[in-house]
Amino acid sequence: MTIHVSPEAHPALVLNADFRPLSYYPLSIWSWQDAIKAVFLDRVNIVSEYDFMVRSPTFVMRLPSVVSLKAYVKPSRTPAFTRFNVFLRDRFQCQYCGSREDLTFDHLIPRSKGGATTWENVLTACSPCNLRKGNKSTDEIGMHPFQMPYRPSVHDLHNNGRMFPPNFLHESWLDYLYWDTELEP
Template identity: 80%
Template sequence: MVRPEACPALVLNADYRPLSYYPLSIWSWQDAIKAVFLDRVNIVSSYDKTVRSPSFEMRLPSVVSLKTYVQPSRNPAFTRFNVFLRDRFTCQYCGSRDDLTFDHLIPRSKGGQTTWENVVTACSPCNLRKSDLLPRDAGMWPHQPPFSPSIHDLHQNGRLFPPNYLHESWMDYLYWDTELEP
């Protein structure tokens, strides 16, 4: 019996690029096999492990590609997670990676909006220190000005935070457009 969390399959779009990098687009082995039987994916690579029934045996897919191209979203959703990802999970004031929240550059009490251009990742101590002050009044400026990221920006940052599990068969599809060492 194969454990449900074992042997996930990397899911590629029809152009052989991952559907997403962060979170990495993976399916459980059960979902991958179901998609194979429904003729929705091609098996690109397989694990050495097999699943069996009385009349059937199949190696578990490690990489599958969709048969139909899925158009990626043009604009990422404005979520707390995506703000953290844009800012590389780093406080924009002190560089800490612990106890993260977000801060409004122009505080809401002073008319600031909750938008890509006004929100940055901050650790709780910096957020408390800045309080409801403007950056110039607090003497606290973000390392990079906040901006509305593209899907590409988030994918690039997502590559910096690989998941705990990366099977060797996935490497050619995750980092195929990075510069090679001579």
Template identity: 70%
Template structure:
């Protein structure tokens, strides 16, 4: 089947928010999104339910369909219990801020107890740091240079990372997604 779309529907536009079978996003940061092509394919393979649509449609000679803006998986995917130890997840845990000075530019990571002093590359010993602070601290202990992290490093849960991720919404949020992104927030009276 060949699908023709209106000129205003570019291949990169109209992403679909992907919800788990319990209607929670699969991930908040990065936000769980599929291209409209992947969303339509999942509909045809009967893997998702359409929850909400865009006003834009795609057409073939024998078929017309509104583009899904929100889809939910038909089968529940159990979330990971522990997040992967990655540079991005360290930055996310530390809310994209240097733990020594609060800067948000030139982020790298620092071993609180330097590797040269026996420190390990673990959740409990690595923090986000800007390049100037990382160079200033070098391979010295926090007490030696009077540089202590604002928040001591810890192994976050998936919930911790989701909570941090909610503080950094993506540049594009479609109105149909709002009921699903912050659904566990306290409602105002």
């Protein structure tokens, strides 16, 4: 799964005031129009620019490629329980067979047997596996997940998000992304 970003659109990477991306997946990017608006409203600092310029009758401006917020936005400590975040926690793959196609979610303990819709009971499954499992327990049907469902931290989701980079990463973004990867000698 990749995020489609068009280089011709000149998106701007958005960093928090501490120069870390607001999110990794989806990557925190703004359209060039939103970035320029934030510059004029004095909400961001321009960190890096494209070679491309926009013009009006009264000014010329290079488009920002990286901006940082002037005010720090405190990241949420607990991720929201959403379908997308369940998929991200499970790395966009069926936890029974590994497929990345036709994904849905499954209740480990079926709702018909008292299973709750919680982080600890919901996991990513492809439709064929979900249909095969039905309202049976994993022991009854002999299907066991690769990873048991759990409540992820924001850090867990960020780490998983780094595995799914967008199709386009401007060179000016690289100093602010993946800063914890091993450096080449």
